[in-house]
Amino acid sequence: MTGSSPTTAAPVRPKPRDARWWQVGALAGAFVAAAFLVVQALRPAPAPVDAGEVRASSASLDEILNAASTLKRDGAFNKAETLLREAIARHVAEQRLYVEYAEVLVATRRDKEAYEQYEKALVAADGTHAIHLAAGSVASMIGRLDRAAEHFEAAQQADKTDWRAPLFLAQVQIKRSQNAEAMKNLMLAVNLKPDAAIAWGSLAELELRDNKLPLAAQHVAKAREIEPASTVWRVLEARILKRDNRPEEALALLSGLDAAQRLEPGVLATMAECLGMLSRPSDAARLYAEASQAQPLRGDLAMQAAQWHDRAGERASALVFAKRAAEAGEEHAAELVAKLEKAGAGAKKKR
Numbered sequence: 593m594t595g596s597s598p599t600t601a602a603p604v605r606p607k608p609r610d611a612r613w614w615q616v617g618a619l620a621g622a623f624v625a626a627a628f629l630v631v632q633a634l635r636p637a638p639a640p641v642d643a644g645e646v647r648a649s650s651a652s653l654d655e656i657l658n659a660a661s662t663l664k665r666d667g668a669f670n671k672a673e674t675l676l677r678e679a680i681a682r683h684v685a686e687q688r689l690y691v692e693y694a695e696v697l698v699a700t701r702r703d704k705e706a707y708e709q710y711e712k713a714l715v716a717a718d719g720t721h722a723i724h725l726a727a728g729s730v731a732s733m734i735g736r737l738d739r740a741a742e743h744f745e746a747a748q749q750a751d752k753t754d755w756r757a758p759l760f761l762a763q764v765q766i767k768r769s770q771n772a773e774a775m776k777n778l779m780l781a782v783n784l785k786p787d788a789a790i791a792w793g794s795l796a797e798l799e800l801r802d803n804k805l806p807l808a809a810q811h812v813a814k815a816r817e818i819e820p821a822s823t824v825w826r827v828l829e830a831r832i833l834k835r836d837n838r839p840e841e842a843l844a845l846l847s848g849l850d851a852a853q854r855l856e857p858g859v860l861a862t863m864a865e866c867l868g869m870l871s872r873p874s875d876a877a878r879l880y881a882e883a884s885q886a887q888p889l890r891g892d893l894a895m896q897a898a899q900w901h902d903r904a905g906e907r908a909s910a911l912v913f914a915k916r917a918a919e920a921g922e923e924h925a926a927e928l929v930a931k932l933e934k935a936g937a938g939a940k941k942k943r
Contacts, residue, residue, distance in 0.1 A: 653679075653686060660692045664699065672696045687717040694730070703734050719743075721750035725757065732764055740764045755785035762794060771798055789818040793825050800832055808832045823849065827858040830866075839866035855883060860893075864900060873904040884913060891920025898928055907932055 651659070656679045663672035676693040683689060690713035697706035710727035713719075719727070728743030744761035751757070758777040765774035775798055781791040796811035809832050815825040826845060833842035843866040846859055854860055860883055864876035877900035884893040894917035901910035911932045917925035 653683060653688070657688055657692060660696070664692075664696055669696050669700050673700075685716050687713045687723075690716060691723060691726070694726070698730060703730055706730050707734055707736065707739075719746060719750075721747050721754065721757070724750065725760065728760060728764075732760075732767075737764050737768055741768075753784065755781045755788055755791070758784070759788065759791050759794075762791075766794070766798070771801070774798060787818050789815040789822065789825065792818070793828060796828055796832070800828070800835060803835070805832055805836050823853050823856045823859065827856075827862055830862050831858070834862060834866055834869070837869075839869040842866050843870075851882070851886060854879070855887065860896070864896070868903075873900055874906065877901040877904050877906065877909065881909070881913065884916065888916065889920060891917045891922030891925065894920060895922045895925055895928070898925070898932075902928070902932065907936060911936065 656675060660672045660676050660679075663669070663675065673693070673696050676689055676696065680686070680689050680693065690709045694706040694709035694713065697703070697709060707727065707730045710723065710730060713723060714727065724743040724747035728740045728747065731737070731740035731743060741761060741764050744757050744764060747754070748757035748761065759781040762774040762777035762781065765771070765777065775795070778791050778795045778798070781788055782795070785791070792811050793815040796808045796815060799805075799808035799811060809829070812825055812829045812832060816822070816829060819825060826849070830842040830845045833839075833845065843863060846854075846863050846866075849859060854863075860879055863879055867873065867876040867879070877897055880893055880897035880900055884890065884897045887893055894913045898910045898913035898917055901907070901913060911929065914925055914928040914932055918929050
């Protein structure tokens with residue numbers, strides 16, 4: 593997501609869908625990345641080592657950890673995993689080995705296994721602030737929201753000055769529909785770090801859900817002031833304007849985005865909804881058609897193009913994109929193709 597600092601170095605996840613930003617999962621990946629940065633910042637830099645020559649059977653713990661860190665940095669995850677598994681077998685109570693292994697597993701998208709390693713790390717020794725942040729982030733990613741909340745609460749108790757713990761806890765609480773508790777933690781986060789755009793943006797989202805539009809606008813303005821290049825906050829401001837029955841202003845806010853930015857989550861959906869409010873379904877169809885032409889393998893874009901063309905009464909164009917969506921395996925696309933073909937056949941008979 594353009595311009596939102598917490599997403600820096602986030603793990604690669606499945607292709608984006610044109611959905612609301614809080615449903616995409618990118619923030620969860622961002623939390624993991626941020627937590628790992630905290631963990632790594634608390635470590636000394638690895639000493640120079642020939643990582644490929646280190647053997648768990650003969651090396652010291654520091655040598656093993658340095659080698660694993662180097663292998664992980666170089667993308668040699670299989671070698672790092674082998675080294676760490678052998679080391680854990682010899683040093684069962686060493687917490688740092690479990691943490692390092694968990695990071696390797698996250699990097700290879702094995703999140704459930706990674707969380708198991710964090711659990712073992714917390715059995716081996718008391719959890720630090722950083723370990724609880726990382727463990728909570730992975731727990732959130734695998735849907736263990738109860739455990740994620742426990743970890744973030746523990747992190748908050750361990751360091752009451754770090755804004756990340758209340759922010760991450762608030763995001764879990766939002767997923768659990770605990771909006772009042774989330775609001776309190778988000779306010780704590782912005783008090784600890786007034787330039788945390790993601791916390792201001794999250795506050796704006798909650799106020800929008802409660803239909804408190806002036807407060808939502810106030811909070812998103814803060815987020816945009818901090819991160820003016822962020823597409824995320826621009827979309828959120830546009831959605832607030834749309835909810836306030838100001839679709840022209842919302843559309844103007846998003847119309848300046850380039851073709852790549854329009855493919856970011858929420859942009860096309862919000863623009864199309866505004867155009868729909870303005871009784872311009874053909875223009876909404878054109879937006880999605882252009883996006884689908886640029887990304888022909890994305891069935892979701894083709895499906896939206898088909899649906900908007902259908903609403904505009906442009907059945908021939910709708911059928912083209914519905915077939916593309918069906919070929920991409922998009923849900924309900926085949927039914928739309930059948931419906932459009934049936935309607936086309938009926939129209940021919942009437943002639």
